[in-house]
Amino acid sequence: MLHLVTPQSSVYWSDMPEQVLDIARRSGGDLGQLEWLPTEEPHDYATAVRVALRHGEMCSRGIVFRAWELIKVERPAMLTERLRATQQADAALAGNDQLMEALMPGWIEHGRKLSQDVERSVNESIAEAQEDADTVLNAPVLPHVESGWKRMGGSVI
Structure with missing residues (x-):
């Protein structure tokens, strides 16, 4: 294209x-x-x-x-926005955590660890994407x- x-x-x-x-x-x-x-x-x-x-x-x-x-140049901002949207969705669903914890003990800790893993992975992807964008723009x-x-x-x- x-x-x-x-x-x-x-x-x-x-x-x-x-x-x-x-x-x-x-x-x-x-x-x-x-x-x-x-x-x-x-x-x-x-x-x-x-x-x-x-x-x-x-x-x-x-x-x-x-x-x-x-x-390539637009990708870092797109990934950052998607991470922010995911974090907002997690925050919106947090009201259900106590109920889910009662039904499935460990729910809150698992969710916290999963969120940290996703954030770390996406931040690594953002850093890589920023390197690619910088190469294009430099x-x-x-x-x-x-x-x-x-x-x-x-x-x-």
Whole structure:
């Protein structure tokens, strides 16, 4: 899957294989001619531009880049939000703990240990995801992409 960012603050997607980007780089094809659809998931435009400037290729409509590069950058926040939602759900269900403990002794301690294990595991995943995101965002801006983007009226964020 590919993404396209445009100077008009839009992010689009195409289900074309990622290899199409490499082919266009070699042959000079215009990926702006592909069918592009608005993304179904919301993406932070500034983040998409930062990724695109480092990993994308210019086309007639903006910058095209591989979707997984943006997904890698967004993953730490997504995992953090899911952990927070899980913790909130645990807190909401805690009112039943005394009843469950009476029915199944050890319920509370088991739940506490399970929550700690899940939190530790998710925090490790967040740290790994952050390393991946940093790798994507710490890549240098591609000069030809930056200059093409500016010529189109795009802002370097």
